[in-house]
Amino acid sequence: MNKKIFTIPPELNGKRLDYIIGLFMDLPRKDAKKIVEDGFVLVNNLRVTFPSRKVKKGDKVILIEIEKSESVLKILYEDRSVIVIDKPPGLITQRINSEAGYAVDEELRRMGKNIYPVHRLDRETSGVMVFACNTNARDFLMNEFRSHRVKKIYIGVVEGKLDKDKGVLRGKIQKTKEYAETYYEVLKELKGATLLKLFPRTGRTHQLRLQFAQIGNPIVGDKKYYKIKKPVILFERQALHSYAIEFIHPEKKEWMRFTAPIPLDLKRLIERLT
Known part of the structure; x- marks a missing residue:
């Protein structure tokens, strides 16, 4: 993973984040906006997915360049039936029509995973999610969600x-x-x-x-x-933040529990309000 780091000078105080990315990277505004929405930009080490975010003098803007073999997703567990991940904020679960943003299901498939979404998290919600790896697991888990057993x-x-x-x-x-x-x-x-x-x-x-x-x-x-x-x-x-999920494994028929740690931005909010 490569990074490009920019420090905001006084004359750019108050400018939009997508404007900054476009300026520093010499990109059209629409391309810069997509980079931000897709979760590849950090401001002061916190991921920001809102192109309209205003930067301040002295802010450190980090552009993440991900190699093809790398991913922004963290896989917590994987077998032939399920994949459990820790979703960062700013990523959509599954693209609906022409919905903008970096999609979790597309990224998993890019990593060579055969997956089927069985539930969703909002774009801004972080945390643990489960995906099915075959149609039998998909049908079982979707029925578990519908029956409120998850x-x-x-x-x-x-x-x-x-x-x-x-x-x-x-x-x-x-x-x-x-x-x-x-x-x-x-x-x-x-x-x-x-x-x-x-x-x-x-x-x-x-x-x-x-x-x-x-x-x-x-x-x-x-x-x-x-x-x-x-x-x-x-x-x-x-x-x-989706902290924990418990479900019956589609094949093993055993209860499984997975957790995702509270992310840094939410920790800092809690510390600020304590």
């Missing part, structure tokens, strides 16, 4: 304080009218925010984000469901 644990930071240290959010989501159920546990009270462990029992689209926004405690950094015009806490992405 156990998932998330770590998240929400705005404000919650009334209880442990609780459950259940009922219809206002936006979709679908029933959703999530248990939560307060790990730590922060400055203006709360660190939570989350246990979704259903798998609705954007479930955690919608449920906590609905009760007035949106996920920090959530630009879609955050209703406050000027966020109290600034963060580059939604502060949500």
